């Protein structure tokens with residue numbers, strides 16, 4: 001299922017993924033991984049054309065997306081009778097993030113008005129700080145301003161909007177912090 005201009009987020013996400021990789025920070029990929037009779041498909045009375053059917057090309061990551069070796073891939077929407085817009089829904093994503101001691105997540109991908117929004121809200125509910133990468137997301141916009149409304153809602157709930165360049169700068173600072181030799185304080 002195509003999201004209009006969805007491909008434009010890939011190089012920007014790759015930049016952020018690169019920065020996280022260099023800083024040895026954990027990266028999680030979530031994906032729809034539906035059975036062929038998933039309830040969200042129009043043939044089953046759902047909203048969407050069939051998409052992301054597990055083990056088919058439609059469920060693969062974008063060929064240009066940089067998925068580092070050993071990255072954690074979390075599949076969602078794997079049960080025929082359950083929808084999962086959020087990467088946290090019916091998965092062990094929260095447990096896996098918390099196992100890394102991360103307190104903050106940077107979030108990008110598709111689509112703003114469904115999976116990005118619900119994943120951001122669940123991350124906030126899990127007690128994480130959330131930064132949505134505003135230039136690394138694109139919406140479906142079944143109604144004209146769905147993406148705008150989604151972003152307004154996640155910000156009202158406490159998420160922050162940042163750009164991919166902001167993220168790279170912030171992550172570089174984490175690197176410096178970790179690589180600085182500890183010196184005794186003079187005062």
Ligand SMILES: [Zn+2]
Pocket residue numbers: 032034040051052077
């Ligand atoms: Zn889906």
